[in-house]
Amino acid sequence: MPTKRFLTPLALSAMLLLLPGAPADAQQPQRGGTLSSIISPEPPTLMIGISQTTPTAIVAGKIYESLLRYSTDLKPMPGLAKSWEISADGRTYTFRLHENVKWHDGQPFTAEDVVFTATKYLIEVHPRSRPIMQRAESVTAPDRNTVVFQLKEPFAPFIMAWEPSTAPIVPKHIYDGTNYRNNPANQTPIGTGPFKLQEWVRGSHIHLVRNDEYWQPGKPYLDAIYYRVLPDAGARVVAMETGQTHLSAFADIETFEVPRLKALPHLELTTKGYEYLAQMVWLDFNLRNPPMNDRRFRQAVYYAMDRDFIRDRIWFGLGKIATGPIHSSIPHYDANVPKYPLDLKKSEQLLDEMGLKRGADGVRVRVTLDALPYGDIYKRLAEYTKQALARVGIEVTIRTSDVAGWGDRVRNWDYEMTHQVLSQLGHPALGVSRLYITSNIRKGVLFSNVNGYTNPRIDELFGKAAVAVEPAEIQAMYSEIQRILVEDVPVAWLLELEFPTFINKQFRNVITSGIGVRDNFADVHMVRQ
């Protein structure tokens, strides 16, 4: 039975060399120091099992751990599991756990906790993990430190589903037999991670302290981490500039501040650490309504969007122009697809072809665009889209609303066009197929196939690719998917997002994996200057 095996020390040392900011002559890390990081917005809870928001993932990622972590090129790395094996038929996954791991309350961590988490907890509460865990026919713990997953059919992406926010391991002794959502222990999270919750002053900060009983000897190096809640973007920039905080990530810092902050001597910029999430932003068409139901219209829109402008003037050079449905950092990406460069003539030609003639006011057709409620940058994207489409005679009315209003409209298909941004979660089968397959057209569910795209061939290819075992075969199917979709333009993919992470240079080893700031920070240490 051939096995794939990755050994911890090898993988780690190889990675450290690749990381930006990690000094080549890495000195022996020293204990001590307090990291002060920005967190925005404030997480609703630190119980990572019941909240999948990014802020929760960032903070709780230090408290809870999963079986694996992922490198920046999305190779699995050891987490609570020190090694793992996948059977040749792709149906049996065996994880060997670290020994002597303890929960924050002193109870030992065992394979039973993993079994409980996978078979009960996640299936009950975790919308993203649920369909993955349901693929398991059985989950067993042959001994205290071994967990075996027997899948109903092969599912190659299964190995990509074990980072803390997708599959946090929770203590069975606290949650088993309780109401998971209302358990009072959610206020006092008990994990296995290198940091423990000390205090949460709502509206102000979250204070994490070193877990002295952490299973990796000598780690973590830091004494404490403070997460400062800073709702105003201006205040966040000032905080980083003045050294009041040491770490910012995701959209904490507005893109146009990046060039200025990058030049500051005490700060270091990296865009690594977002590979697992692999977020992409696109323009979504509700395919149920004319004129969006006409492929020519969608292509015309695609041709009218200057994506260089979007990257350079809205994201200030952060990000890559998306070529199709799959993010270039995740497996099975294929660049060999039809291209849609900026071409206003072609765009107008397509619209003319459709019979959408310009009226006396120069307008061919009017559509409403729901702006994404995730921050100013998406408002600017909406404003740009309005202007860009005006050039070819499509008049866009922007509608803004908060997350609730936007979510309600989109999930109930009550929109014409909207932007969307979503993570691809390390594998097309986890983060991509859900947007295009017919079986996922589910009214009332956000992040499903809301625009109503249906193509039997696509359904078939995604279905087969997920359970296929042969790599070449899998790649061929995903390549075909990408070609078909790009021709069809069910949505107009705009940009693969890159986020600026600013790190105060006193701190080292902050970004060591493809899950970035959501990782456990066991290796972060401070250098005396």
Added chain:
Amino acid sequence: MTGMEGLRDFWQRYRRNKGAIVGLAVLVLVLATALLGPTLFPGNPWDMAGAPFQKPFDPEFPLGTDTLGRDILMGIVHGARVSLLIGFVATFAAVSLGVILGSVAGYYGGLVDDLLMRFTEFFQTIPSFVFAIVLVAIFTPSIASIVAAIAIVSWPPVARLVRGEFLTLRTREFVQASVVLGRSSRHIIFVEILPNAVSPIIVAGSLMVATAILIESSLSFLGLGDPNMMSWGFMIGSARTVLRTAWWMSFFPGLAILLTVLALNLVGEGLNDALNPRLTREGR
């Protein structure tokens, strides 16, 4: 006294307040911008005409460009219309509502007054800005929902003011004379009382326009502006995060708001002096 004489008299009293003259001049300038601006500066303020983050005092973009390369001067010129529109329409709505409720309460008194005043109190107890945020958030930010929210949170003081005026004026002898002559309540409210309560309403209204513009800017600051309307509040709101890098993006629209609100206040004071001669600050 003919109308002309009245106007001259009014102007005489108004003119004594130097600040009010300055305010009027600024306001006329802003109004002219709002009316003529789009003709003098034709074009679309949303056009991403230049490179983003262009510094001001450049011949092509005298006030610089914003984060998407839009001309700030163009935005201010076109935004004048939107900001003033929001200010005036919201004020008009609030004043209308306040006048109707206040005059009914003040004229009829008794139970009607009691009920209407409890109703007013109710709206005065909810912190108005919190309420405005809820209204705008719930009905999605648009120029209509912003105007409505501002009007809904702004009318109570007008209602109280008008009620107070009506309570006093109702007992005035000329009103009683009208009753004795057999005039209807409608005639008494609209012909006898209301014209005498107009001065304080105008003064309160002029200040309310100022407040409305400020509320709109605060809503925009929190991200609750209308994304299809280039208003000054919207410009500040979208530029607040760039404050450190590009001061001009929020400075110029901020200055426009400051000047306009200042002018409205000065004009309000001048109107107060001119319309309520009893309260003139003459000799002070």
Added chain:
Amino acid sequence: MAASVRARSLLEVRNLKVALPAHADRPFAVNDISFDIGKSEILCIVGESGSGKSLTAAAIMRLLPRSVSIAGGSIHLDGTDLLALSRTQMRELRGRRISMIFQEPMTALNPLMRVGRQIEEILEAHTDLDQRQRTERVLELMHAVELPEPGQLRHAYPFRLSGGQRQRVMIAMALALDPVLLIADEPTTALDVTTQKQILALIKRIQSRMGMGVLFITHDFGVVAEIADRVGVMQHGHIVEMGPAMELLNAPRHAYTRKLIAAVPRLEPRPTEEGETDDMLRANRLSKTFVTGGGLFMRRRVVRAVRDVELVVHEGQTLGVVGESGSGKSTLGRLLIRLIEADGGEVTFAGKDFLHASSRALRALRPKIQMIFQDPYASLNPRRKVGEIIADGPRAHGAARAEALEQARRLLTLVGLDAGALDRYPHEFSGGQRQRIGIARALALNPRMLIADEPVSALDVSVQAQVLDLLNDIRRRFNLSMLFITHDLRVAAQVSDRIAVMRLGEIVEMGPTADIFLRPRHDYTKELLDSIPGRKWVAPALFAD
């Protein structure tokens, strides 16, 4: 009065000029006046509104309003040139050597300070007395001005006191440091007649006991007759005539003085019109109670403003309703014309039930009974032209605009105004003219009855006479019935056929005018009559030049 006293006056005012601000109607409010006040002398300065009498008083105190200033002349008190004193010196003089009391006891006291403190304050400012001595002196002073229970009253706030009591507090303050000169600026004008009598007597008593000089400003010749040693008459900033009181009152020489005295209503009851006529208005058991407050936890305040009033107004006759403030006379007038709805009783007007008339029936009756109001400034809508105001009644009852305006023109002539007034606004007219406009408005509907609520009490005496004449003339010409409400018994005597005396909401006595004046039966009526200022002075029969 001994010549030696006159030789060295207490106060010498010489060629005093007080300048008005630039845009006023004349350059000087007080123009070149000179007078003296001797020790223990009461000098009355009498004049109509705008004559400059109050500014004269203020100039002596050097408390002129900011916009006016002394433009010339001199003021010497006991040989000290007041105009040459520094501000500090003048401040020390005030309250100690010269004191002043004002017209409005309502507003002249600090509403937020206990009255005892307000008296004490002056002692604090000018003496070294300690706390105990000051308290003693305050009690002494309050006792001297005959305030009841000074020990408790000194802890009261002004709003708890009656008008008379407040004026007594003012006097106590003024007398605290035995000043040599007391300036009293219309100190009794805002008071009821019975209170006025007491205050005048108090001032006179204290003055003679302490030997102060008093400068007494008033517009009321009755008051002058009551209190003055000497009188100066002011007109347009000049003193036109000055002389000993009795001399001037009984034999005025200057034309203006003669005109003023001629205008003072004579205390001679008018003979009742002959013959019993039909009832025009009859009220039975008319009552009104005002309730304020109330509600869940509120204490209710009940004021029985009018209680079981019975009265009759005969056709073509005038019923005078007299009473002091708070007697309910104005409420009565408003009840009768249904500006206020009564709680109970009946009102019959021209044989019809007026009180319970439906709103339609009421509309039809309205034109027949009209009202003339007290305040010429408040009774005309400042935003409407005179023509519109007068034509309003006919317009309300369906007359065409042109026709109504034509009628208004005729009425203006009738009340003695120029027809050009039609297109002007009320504020362009004087008080007397406005009252004429108000009368024209009331007449526009050809009423059969008028209710006049204090129609002349806000007017200067000369204007008052003219308006009364006009009313009398109109009444006769149109055979109008009238209910005439007034607090001034002189006026009542002149206009009424019959008189009703009201007190605390009740009519205590009613009868023909002569009976009431000559043979009052009720004690209160007697007290009222006794309180008429200058009742012993019979104004000489004069004809205004």
Added chain:
Amino acid sequence: MQRLQFIAQRVVKGIVVLLGIIILNFLLIRMAPGDPASVMAGEAGAADEVFMSQLRKEFGLDRPLHEQLAVYVKNVVTLDLGYSYRQQRPVADLLLERVPATLLLTGTAFLLSLVVGVLLGILAASRVGQWSDSLVTVIALFFYATPIFWVGLMGILLFSVTLGWLPSFGMYTVGGKLTGAAFALDVLHHLILPAITLALFHMAVYARMTRASMLEMRDQDFVRTAHAKGLREGRIVRIHVLRNAILPVITMAGVKAGYLIGGSIVVETVFAWPGIGRLAFETVMQRDYNLLLGVFILTSFMVIAVNLITDIIYSFVDPRIELGQ
């Protein structure tokens, strides 16, 4: 006794108003598109039917609206503000955590604006027409017309970034482990910028009002009486003019209490001040129904309380006011 009655009556009235506010807002926020479940789904970037229906059931959103309202009102009457399912904590706890910060901020701003505003007003009134009067008037007008967030941002730019004198956010030095007086000083240090920012507008209001009121009062009859008594100018201004002039300012201060809370939303956002104002804004966005209603109840209660306190103070200052009128 009368005062107690008055307070009791006002409390009853306040409760009625509060109930109205609860019902109105309950219905209002339910009219909004989206519910807490869709917010949580939207934030999580993942959702399915099970997830949504679990949340709805847990939040009680699956029951008919009138039933939800009845339950809520019943709970509130028993002083139970309910549970924030989003934050997994009782609403009362969440609010109580935030109240001190807001009270500190608004209270300081209130006192600051009142004291400084009145002082500036007195200064201006006593120097009418002089340059210092004009200066005060111009400054007051300026702050009266400037958007509050603009003042805050400029303050940060100048005092935190350029000069480095004051911290730009937060309520105290996190992790500073300060106690006692040092902690108080630290909080004070953090309080300066936001409190001044919030106070400036109201300071302008009070300065303008005090000035106008003083000028009106000094022409009153009783002030003339005081002059006639030969009192010193200082005493007249202090005892007679000022005490009377302050009354309308007190009334205004009561009316403005609600505006102070409104202003604190913006200020707390700019300065990351952990108070109710920001919580209010965030809960609107998150459709955290129970918490939002709790915020409304609390802020309205604060306004009612301030108005009551103002009325009581007023009744002490002005003896003419009969309580209950």
